[in-house]
Amino acid sequence: MYSNTESLAERLAAVKIDETHFKSKQLPIKAGNALPIAYGGFCIGFAVNAATATVPEGRHLYSILGQFLGPVSIEDHITCEVSSHRETRSFSSRQVRVFQQQPDGKNRMCLMILMDFRTLEPALLEYAPAPSMQYTEAEQCPTTQQIQDSLIARGEMTERGAKAFAQFMGPLQAFFETRQCPEGISAQNLTGIAKKLKTTQEHLPTTEKTSAEWVRCHKYDTPAASRFGNVGFMMDAGLSFLPLVHEHLFFDDTGACSTLEFAIRIWHPTPDLTTWHLRERKTINANGGLTYSEGRLWSQDKKTLVASMTQQCILRPRPVRPKKASL
Template sequence: MAPRNLKEMVAIRQTSTNEFESLHPPSRVGNTAPIAYGGCTLGIAAASAYATVKPGYHAYSMLGLFIGPALTDRKLLTYVRSIRDTCTFATRQVEVSQVLDSGERRLCLTMTADFQVSEPALMRYSAPPLREYSRPDSVPSIQETRDAMVSEGKISSALAKTHASMFGLTASLFETRSAPEGIFAQNLFGLAKSLPTSQDELPLTQRTSGDWMRARPDQGLESEQERMAVMAFLMDGAISFVPMSHDHKFFDDAGACSSLDFALRFFRPDVELEGWHLRELRTVAGDGGRTYSESRLWDEEGRMVCSMTQQCILRVKPEKKPEKVREKL
C-alpha cells in the first residue's frame, strides 16, 4: 500500500539491533520508470539515523552518496552504525538497501549524519535569496499556473497532464506556489522548454527559481524525527534537472540525469513545515558529464533553515544509430 501522507512517507520500524525498514515502498517523482524519487530514500535514511540518537540531539548535516536507484515495488532496509556519542555530538553512518528478486541485498545510498545538542548562539545571521520573490499570498498555485498556461495557449493540455503526472506526488503532500520571478513558474519546471523567460539574458549561474512550499493539512507529523526526515525528502527535489530547466532543456535532451552525492545542512534545530517556506534553486558549475547545483530554504521571517548541494550526472544523449537498410536481392 502506498503512503497516504508525509508521516507514512518517512515511517520506519525497527527489525533488529541497528536495523530498520520502511513501512512502505518508496514512491516515484518525475520518472515514468519504476524508479523511486531519491528523496524517499534520503528521508528513510534520516529517520533511521534519528531513531538511534537520544532526545535533545538535533541533526545539522547529512552527507552521502546515491549508490544506485531504489525500486518502487519493495521496501527500503537500513543499517545504522554509531560512530560518535559525546555530551554534545553524535554521528551515525547509514546504509540503505533493497533485496532484489535474486535475494541479493543491493546498496542504494550511504550517509553520514551528524547531530548536536542545542547551544547558545554567539551570532545569528544568514544570506538572503539571490532574487526578490513575490509573497505566497499573491502567487498562484502550481495547478492555477499550469491551467493559465493552457488557457493562454502557452502549453498544450497534454503537456499539462504530463507535468501533473510527473510531479503529482509532491503536489499531493505540499502546497507549492512558484514565484513568477523564477524560471520554474515561467516554463513549468522546464517541461515547456521552448518558452522564453525573463532571465534568458543572464549567465546560467545567475538564473534562479523560487518556490513557496508548505505541508498540506493533516500530514500527521508529530516528532522532530518525522519533520527533519521530511525536510530531507523535500530538499532532494528538482536539483538534478535545474541546469537543464534553466537552459531550455529537459530530460529528453540528456542521456542520463540524476543525483550522485548530496550535502544537506540544517541551520535550525527543528522546522514548522505547516508554515510557508521559500526554496530557491540555482546551478553553480557543470563539466565532465556532471553538474553542481544548490537549493536553499528560508522561513517566512527570512531565516535560512537549510541548504542542499548536489553533484549530479548529466550525460550527453547518445546518437541514434542509423537503421540498417536491407539490400535488395
C-alpha cells in the first residue's frame, strides 16, 4: 500500500492553495489503530509542514500543542487553514485548523494545533536527562522481522498474529527503519501482539516500565524544511496504546483507545532523523478512562534530548454484552 521508495517528506507534503490554506499532497495513512481511520501522526506532520511554510526563514519550531477533534478518513485528502497569532523579531506563533470534507459536502474540523517558532539565542544553561536504563546500541538490536520470526519459531506468536502486526504497524516501516531495544517491553511482545508473554519488567510498577527503539528515516528523506514534520509524525507512534502493551492487553480488550490532546516539545533546532535516534516511552498515569504517557527522543550518543511528546488519551473498557434472557 505504501512504497518503500516514497519519502516521508513526500507523504507529508502540504500543497499551497493560497497564503493561508494548504491541502495534503497524499492521502492519509492508516497505522497504529484497530479502526479504519488515519494515523494521527500523519495529520500532525502535514499541519507542521503547512505552518512551517508560513514563517520567516531561520525560525525553528519548539512547541506543538494540539487537540484531536474527530477521526480522519483514509479515503480523502485533508486541508488546513493557518493563521498568525504572533510575529516579532524573535517569535512566530501559528494556529492550524485541519479539516476533511464529509460525505454531505461539509468540512469537519478534525485537529487544532498551536505552534511556536523562534530564532536561536545563546544558552545560559545546558543539561538533559538520560534514558531510564542502558539500552543496546542500534546496530546490535534485532530487526522487527527477526523479532517476529523468533516469536513464531518459539510458538509464542501465530502467523495470524504476524499478519495482524503487518497491517497494524507495517505502514510505518515504509518510512522509518526501526530496531527494537531488547530491554524494552515492546521488543519482547512485539508491540503487544504477543500480549500474554511474560517480560523482563514484570517486577516493575506500571509507571516504571519502558519500551524503547532506535529509529531513523530512510536516507533519501533529507529536505531540511520537512524535518519538523518528520518529528511530529514519528513521535506520535505507539503512545496512545502503550499502556496496553505494558499491561498484557491489546485493542481487542478495549472499547476505545485514541489520543485526545498532545504536546510536542522540540529541543534541538535542526533535528535530522536520517541518523539513528533512541526513543523511550513510558506511561505515567491512568484514571477515569484516561491515560497519560510520554515519549522522549535522544540523539545517537544519548547526550542530547531532541524532542519529547506527552499525550492524554481515551481508554475505554470493552463494552459488556448483555446476557440473553433464558426462556
